[in-house]
Each structure stands twice: as C-alpha cells, then as structure tokens.
Amino acid sequence: MTSSPPQSSVAQTGRWLGLPLAMGLVGAALCLNIAIGAKLVPLDVILTALTARDPANFSHTIIWDLRLPRALIAILVGASLSVAGALMQGVTRNPLAEPSILGLMAGASFAVVIGLGLLGLADNASIPLMAAGGALGAAGLVYLISRWVPGGATPLTLTLSGAVVTAFLGALTSVAFLLRENAFDSYRVWLSGSLAGRDMSLLLTAGPLLVIALVLSIGLARQITALAMGEAVAQALGVRTFWLKAQLLVCVVALTAGSVALAGPLGFVGLVIPHAVRLFTGADYRWIVPYAAVVGAGYLLLVDATARVLFRPAEISTGIVTALIGAPIFIYLIWRRVR
C-alpha cells in the first residue's frame, strides 16, 4: 500500500488508524464465524485449536477441517469480490459496476457448469481457468453489446447489457442443469453462490490466484484514481492508460474467476462494499482498494455466519443473503444518481 499526501485534517489520521482497526474487527468476525454452527464452539476452544491443535479433540477437528477452511474462503472471496467491484467502478467510472451486475459472474458460473457437466473437467486447476475464460467472455460480450447499441458504452447501456447477459447465461446454466440433473446435483453452488460444503482442495489453486490478484490490485490503486478523472487527464499525468486497463482487466477476471470457483456467484458484494468504504475513505483509490479488501472479508464472514443461524438448523445460501442485502443498495444508488 502506498503512502498518501499528508493532510492537516483528522480524516487522514483516521484513515491510517482505521485499517488496523478494521483488521481487528475481521479477526473478531473470523472467531464468530468459526464459533457459530450446528455445534457452538466457545472462544477459548477456538483459540486453543488455532494455537495448539489436539488431533484427538473433536472440536479441534471440526475447526481445522471444516470451519476454518470455510472461513478462509469467506475472507478470500469477500476481499476479492469487493476489490473487483472497486476496480471496475474506477475504470468504468460507473458506480454500478461490479462482477455480478456486468455479467462476469454469470459467465464464470456458466463456463464452470459446462466444463464440469459436459466436458468432465473437474480438477482443481481447470475450474478457476474455466471460470476465468467465462468471465472474460462475458465481459467482452457485455462490452460489445453496449458498444453496438445507439449511444455506445455508457454506464446505463453497460449495466443493461450486463443484466441481459446475466439473465441469458443464467437461463442456459439452468437448462444445462435440468437436462443433466443427476450429474449436476453436486454443482448446485454455481446456480446461487454458497460457502457450504465447498471443496477445500480448490483453495490450493484458487487461493494463491486470488492473493496474487489482490496484491497486484492494491499496487495499481494509485493509478486508478488518476484514471477515474478521465482518460486524457490520466495520460497527461503519465499513466499508460491502455496498459493499466489491461492489467486491471486481468485482475478483475482473476478475482472473479477465483471467487466463483470457490463459492459460486455471490451477487452484489462488489457493489455494497466499495460504496460503504467510500463513506469513510473518500474517493481516493489508494484507500478504497485496501479498505475494500479488509471490509469485504469481514462482511462475507458475517454474512456467512448470519446465513447459518437465521433459520437454524436449516441454512440458506450465502448468495441469497448477499442479494437480499445488495439489491436494496443497488436501488438506492440508482435513486441517488437519478435524483
């Protein structure tokens, strides 16, 4: 993370202090997430399990084999989707841009379902790659459609063509699902995202991909602020805009693909978190991107915990909860913009 112009105001100090504070809250959310479940695990057991694991202890086994990997997925996916949303909003200057709204997530899910169900590619390396191909294809399709309609690629046409591509690919995914229901039954996660019962071995391939993309994104954050002021201003400030946009596209596709591979399509995380973060950080992406990563991780940990306790013992999909929270905020953002 890069340093920023010092300011006399309290805001500047607040932004520096807020980051470790937010990380501490994520740690608390992590403990809460691990504690909650069919069997409630007390905090001291969690801390013992994390620091001194006893293989014979049943609670320790639950924590290490089930709950901790699941929480790790929540952290990685929450951070990745939030950062992907922030990057897309910066590069498109569209406050509604994020992986699920602009169709990337539907593309990734569709590609994974086709790859798994029809091509039988089920190994850990293939799934993120298929997701990346699908996300990239959908992004290209959305862009081409919005370019082709009268008026060109405006925030409105991008959002609309994203919705169309999402609906269309979602329909195709459902059809493929119905045709081969038995084969696909274990892949239900790619219809609506979920953190439940995920394949932990995917963490080995998708995890590093997401970590690398997150680090690269934070490194690029400084240039995004310049890009958000328009192409000409950014170039005049010394930003190689074409190269920057190519790097950002790679980041967004990797972040979306890794997230979809791990948890399926979790809508609206990339919309909600960057906007929430902006209330505190202001408009400078040097702050927005790292904060989005931390706050997004905490958000998904809490959403996941909520999804598990809301209708206990039944558990609702994480993707349903993120949509329930995200959709009203989407409407609010449109309302504020039109007003």
Added chain:
Amino acid sequence: MGPSKQASVGIDPLVVDGLRVGYDDVTIIDELNLVVRKGALTILVGANGCGKSTLLMAMARILRPASGHVLLDGKDIHRVATRDVARTLGLLPQGPLAPDGLTVRELVAQGRFPHQSLLRQWTEADEAAVNAAMATAQVVELADRTVDSLSGGQRQRCWIAMALAQETDLILLDEPTTFLDLKVQVDVMNLLADLAHSAGRTLVVVLHELSLAAAYADTLVMMKAGRIVCSGTPDAVFTAPNIKAVFDLDAHVLRDPTSGRLFCMPTRGMPARSAIVSAMAIA
C-alpha cells in the same frame, strides 16, 4: 515554485511539424506547422470543429498523428516515455470530471503523480509543490471541500492548481474559461498570463471567447478547417479581414484606450443602439 527543468537554450519547447491528425477516416488537421514560444501565452482560436482541440490533444501526446511530428524540447513526443512527458508537459482537457467525494487537496495532489512511484513516496517536495500550487490558484481555503461541491469557477481553479502541482515547463489548457462568469474568466486569464510572464511557464490555451483571446495572447493562432490561417501578435493578426476569413463574422476591431488591448464588436445584423432607443420612445 518554478519550472522543474530548464530546456536547452535555443530549442523551442514545442514544435508542430507537418502534422496530420484525424479520427478513423476523417482528417481533422492537415499539414499543420506551429512553433510555440517559450515563456509566452499562446492562444488558439477558431470556429467550432476547426480542429483546435484536436491540435491541443495531439500536442499533448493524447492523439497519435497520422503523419508529421510533435517535438517536445526537440524530441519526437511519441518517442518520449509517458512519464517523462508528464514531467515536462501538463494538460487540462475540456470539462474534466473529478470522482464524487474527491477533496480539493486530493485532486491537486494528483498533479504529483508523475513525480512518484511505488518506491518513491510522498515527500516534502511534493507537499511544497501542492501547497504552492494551491496558493497560486487561490484554492487554499477550499482544501478540504469536495470538488463536486464547488462552483464552476472554483472548480476550474482547482484543476489549474492540479496542473501547476505537476511543475511542468509547458501547460496546455482546453477552454479553461467556458461556462464561467466574465469576472471569473478574467481571473483565470490573469492567472494564466501571470504564469507565463512571471513564472516563465509556456502556456498553450484553446479559447472560445475572441476578445479575451486578443486581450491576453502573446501569440494568437487563428484556425479554420484544420489549418492555421494566421498566427502572430494580436496587433498583427487580430484584424477585421482575418476575423471575417476565420469566423465568417463581420466585426469592428477596436482598441481599449486604457489598456491598449484589442477587442472586437460584431456588426452585421445588429441594429444601432440609437435606433432601439427611438423605437422604445415611440412605444
């Protein structure tokens, strides 16, 4: 605060040589030559669509010429690294937009972008440049306001402050006074003239307002249909025949007795003031 680098003596800071620029198949500028003088205020005028903004964008390396060259300190600007260009030449495009919620100080600090990298972080020099730029553009008291909450004139001064914080020898501005009140237009032009004449910066400005251009330009460049019709001091080129040739406008060129500056008054189709007064008297 002064220019960060001194250009070698005798080399003009910006030279346009046989430039041809266009979008897709349409040629906007054809075979254009221009030499920008150091430490002077050069103002480009011309009717809408004459290519003056296109010329400015090509001079700023935003547009790539179909043929010909733009020479920055004697070197082909497209052979100079983006960052090095940004340390020598600043650009303020027409109607720039700040992201919602960006504060004035954050905006001005963006001007330090070409002087920073992941390894070279915010320094005292950056801080000093930002403070000096904000003082020159008179936006110090706005520092913690958000850009979107300001009036048009305040906003324009903030953008100029950003370009100043870049500490470049050359500053190119595209219609910096459009949509501003006349008083604010004059403030902005005074600021720009002062930058050229006191701080030794080289400025190239696209301007819509003809009389303002004639009053402030050291070199006035009049363009039509992608070509330069005439260029020189306002005294030499700001004449009724040239205005007719460039804008197809009938106008008297008059001289303000106090400042000695030229301005123009359109003539054709305008009833004389005495005629209006007598018509009102009858009513």
